């Protein structure tokens with residue numbers, strides 16, 4: 132039986148992905164900063180472990196406690212919506228600590244065992260913000276686009292050793308806790324010069340177009356982890372798929 136370790140399983144896409152792998156008969160190690168398994172199915176194939184991807188000692192302890200892993204899903208992430216000009220550099224660094232360096236640190240912690248067994252898959256969750264430019268998310272887009280380049284390069288060297296590295300690019304998912312979890316960080320980042328523009332942008336978000344669900348993302352992460360292909364990019368959700376198709380047609 133195969134084992135998947137997933138980061139950021141307390142809510143949203145990570146929680147849905149943990150459920151999806153479990154439903155497909157996998158052992159799941161659902162990690163989260165503050166362990167609570169109320170939302171996860173009670174099962175001897177479902178373990179929760181504490182993991183903060185910004186803390187090296189937390190990563191080492193979780194990977195040690197997890198034992199052998201076949202699939203690592205780097206899903207944990209934080210968002211930020213605001214005028215870049217008004218965004219403190221400390222906040223930019225906070226984004227990169229989780230969305231970028233957290234993914235890299237988890238990869239370094241798990242890759243050696245995959246390399247030794249010459250098998251396994253690492254799935255990095257980025258965003259549809261890497262497929263087309265959106266306003267007021269410059270720092271967030273930078274943190275995710277770095278992982279797009281990182282993953283594309285790493286996939287080449289890892290393939291030599293029998294390990295696959297993949298990108299899942301989810302679309303806009305208003306059903307997760309993403310906006311609520313970022314609310315405090317975003318406070319005051321729409322300053323007066325940007326207020327009218329931001330209002331138009333927010334009205335566009337509320338415009339009722341297609342959006343992405345946890346089920347869309349979980350299914351695409353599972354596909355990336357199990358299809359056995361060399362494919363790198365997996366857009367997840369109808370809005371993300373439309374953006375990926377538009378980019379491919381350019």
Ligand SMILES: NC(=O)c1ccc[n+]([C@@H]2O[C@H](COP(=O)([O-])OP(=O)(O)OC[C@H]3O[C@@H](n4cnc5c(N)ncnc54)[C@H](OP(=O)(O)O)[C@@H]3O)[C@@H](O)[C@H]2O)c1
Pocket residue numbers: 138139140141142143144145163164165182183184185206207208209210229233256257258259260300301302303304305307308309310312
């Ligand atoms: N929702 C969207 O519109 C959207 C669109 C494109 C991409 N994404 C990406 O999808 C992924 C999942 O987001 P979501 O929408 O499901 O949001 P979410 O409901 O806020 O889930 C994010 C998860 O990441 C965890 N997390 C945050 N910082 C962490 C850290 N330092 N260490 C470990 N875990 C940490 C959170 O845990 P805590 O409970 O501990 O905070 C939470 O479990 C993220 O990478 C996000 O960037 C989201």
